[in-house]
Amino acid sequence: MKRRELVNSACPIDRSLSEVGDTWTFQILRDAMHGVTRFTDFNKRIGLATNVLTARLQKLVAVGIFEIHESALGNSHEYVLTEKGRDFHTVLAALRQWGQKHLFDDDEPMNRVIDARTGQPPRQMSLTAEDGRELSPDDILVVQSRATDPIETAVPIDTPRRRKV
Amino acid sequence: MKRRELVNSACPIDRSLSEVGDTWTFQILRDAMHGVTRFTDFNKRIGLATNVLTARLQKLVAVGIFEIHESALGNSHEYVLTEKGRDFHTVLAALRQWGQKHLFDDDEPMNRVIDARTGQPPRQMSLTAEDGRELSPDDILVVQSRATDPIETAVPIDTPRRRKV
Numbered sequence: 001m002k003r004r005e006l007v008n009s010a011c012p013i014d015r016s017l018s019e020v021g022d023t024w025t026f027q028i029l030r031d032a033m034h035g036v037t038r039f040t041d042f043n044k045r046i047g048l049a050t051n052v053l054t055a056r057l058q059k060l061v062a063v064g065i066f067e068i069h070e071s072a073l074g075n076s077h078e079y080v081l082t083e084k085g086r087d088f089h090t091v092l093a094a095l096r097q098w099g100q101k102h103l104f105d106d107d108e109p110m111n112r113v114i115d116a117r118t119g120q121p122p123r124q125m126s127l128t129a130e131d132g133r134e135l136s137p138d139d140i141l142v143v144q145s146r147a148t149d150p151i152e153t154a155v156p157i158d159t160p161r162r163r164k165v
Numbered sequence: 166m167k168r169r170e171l172v173n174s175a176c177p178i179d180r181s182l183s184e185v186g187d188t189w190t191f192q193i194l195r196d197a198m199h200g201v202t203r204f205t206d207f208n209k210r211i212g213l214a215t216n217v218l219t220a221r222l223q224k225l226v227a228v229g230i231f232e233i234h235e236s237a238l239g240n241s242h243e244y245v246l247t248e249k250g251r252d253f254h255t256v257l258a259a260l261r262q263w264g265q266k267h268l269f270d271d272d273e274p275m276n277r278v279i280d281a282r283t284g285q286p287p288r289q290m291s292l293t294a295e296d297g298r299e300l301s302p303d304d305i306l307v308v309q310s311r312a313t314d315p316i317e318t319a320v321p322i323d324t325p326r327r328r329k330v
Contacts (some may be wrong), residue, residue, distance in 0.1 A: 006188070011276045012264025013195050013257060019268070021188035023171070030178050033302040035326030081302075084267045089302045092178060093292040094259040099177025102249045103184070106313045111176045111322060113305040115294045121316055122300055123293050127258040129280045135287055137198040137254045139247075140278040148271045151286055157276060161200030 010144055019063045020088070024048055024056050026095070029081075030086050032066070037078035060085070094125050137161075175309055180194070184228045185253070189213055189221050194230070195257050197250065202234075202243035259290050302326075 006018035020026065027046045036042055042051055057079055060066045065085040069078045081088075096113065104110050114121055125136045136159070145154035171183035184189065192211045201207055202205045208218055222244055230250040234243045246253075259277065269275050279286055293299045303326070310319035 011195075012261045012268060013191065014264075015268040016260050016264035017188040023182040023186035026178065026182055026186065028177075034307060034324035038326070041325070047234065055258050064241055086302060087263055087266065089283070090290055090292060091256065091259040091263055094256040094290070095181045096176055096177045098252055099181035099257050100312070101252065103177060103180040107311055108177045109309050110312050111307055111309050112316065112319060114308055114319070115298075115300060116304055116306045117298075118296075119316065120295050122305070123295060125255055125290060125292060127255060127290060128285065128288050130285050130288060131283075133280075136278060137251060138298075138303070140198060140287070141281045141282055142276055142280055144276050146223045146273050147265070147275050151279060151284065153278065154277060154279070157287075158208070159199035160258060164300065165283045 016091075019059075019065065020091075022056075025060065026092070028056055029065070029085070030092050032079065032081050032085065033080075033089055033092060037069075037080060038076060039079075042079075060104065081105065090125075093122070097125055181256075184224075184230065185256075187221075189217065190225065191226065191257070191260070193218075193221055194246075194253050197231070197244065197246050198254055198257060202245060203241065204244075207244075255290075257317070258287070262290055 003018055006014045006094075008010070009015055009018075020029065024046065028042055031042060031045050036045065039053065039057065042057070043050065046053070057066065061068060061079070064082055065088070066079040067082050069080050069111075071078055093113075100110060100112065112121060127140075129139075130134055142157040142159055143151070143154035144157050145151065166297055168183055169322070171186075171221055172181045174180055179241040185194065191210065193207055196207060196210050201210065202219065204222065207222070208215065211218070222231065226233060226244070229247055232247050234245045258278070265275060265277065277286060292305075294304075298304075305322055306326070307320050307322040308316070308319035310316065
C-alpha cells in the first residue's frame with residue numbers, strides 16, 4: 001500500500017500510520033510528551049541523522065501534530081505538541097505497557113511511568129465496552145460508516161473473523 | 166539509534182519499536198486480529214512485495230508474536246497470534262481511536278469497530294491512575310527500576326518535564 005493509499009484509506013489505523021508509521025516518529029513523540037521541544041534535544045536523545053530528524057519534524061508540523069513556537073530569545077524555535085499531538089499519548093502509553101509486559105527479563109532495568117501525584121504506576125489499559133466488559137479481538141466486528149452517521153446504519157466489512165461467526 | 170540499541174534500551178517503547186516499528190507490521194497485526202492467518206490473504210489485503218511480507222512474518226515468528234500452525238490439509242501453514250501477539254490489540258485499538266478522532270472529515274466513510282454483542286462502539290481509551298483519574302502527559306514522571314522491584318525504589322529519569330517541576 002503506497003502512502004497516498006494510506007492517507008485515503010477508510011481504516012483509521014492506515015491513516016494514522018501515514019502520519020506516524022515509523023520508529024523515529026514514535027521516539028520523537030515519546031520525547032515530546034516528556035517535555036522535549038528543541039531540535040538539538042531531540043537529536044541528542046534519539047541520535048538520528050540531522051536531515052532525517054528535520055524531515056520528520058517538518059512532517060509532524062505539516063500534519064498538525066506539532067506547532068512551531070518562536071523562543072523568547074528569538075534565536076531558536078520549539079516544537080510544541082498540539083491537542084492532536086498530545087492525544088497520541090494514549091497510543092504511546094499502550095505501546096509502553098505492551099513492551100513492559102512482554103519484552104523485559106525480571107532483572108533488567110526498565111523505564112516506567114508513575115502518576116506524579118501518587119508515585120504509583122497507571123492502570124493496565126484495555127479496550128472496553130460501554131458497560132465495562134473487556135473486549136478481546138474476538139469480541140469486536142469491523143463496520144463502515146461516515147463518522148457522523150449513527151453506528152446502527154454502518155455496513156459490515158468482510159473479515160475472516162466475521163465469516164467464521 | 167540502531168536496532169541493537171533499541172532491543173537493549175531500558176525504554177519499553179524503544180523495545181516495542183524494535184519488534185513492531187514499521188507501517189507494514191502494524192497492518193499485518195491489524196489484519197491478524199481480524200482473523201487473517203495465511204500468507205496469500207495478508208498479501209492480498211496489504212499489497213506489499215512478497216519478499217518484504219515474508220521477512221516481516223518471519224520476524225514476527227522469531228520474536229514470538231506469531232506461531233506457525235500447519236493447516237489440516239498439510240499444504241500450507243497459518244500464522245496464528247500468540248498471547249503476546251493478541252495483547253498488541255490494545256495498542257492497535259488506541260491507534261485506531263486516535264485516527265478516528267483526528268484524521269477523518271465528517272462525510273468520509275470510516276472503518277469502525279463495534280462490540281459484537283451490543284453493536285455499540287467501545288469506550289474511548291485513556292491512561293488512568295489507580296483511582297481512575299485520567300493521566301495526561303503532564304501528570305506522569307519517568308522512573309527506572311527492575312521490573313520486579315517495588316515502584317518505590319525506582320530512580321527518577323531526567324526529562325525536561327521533570328526539570329520544570
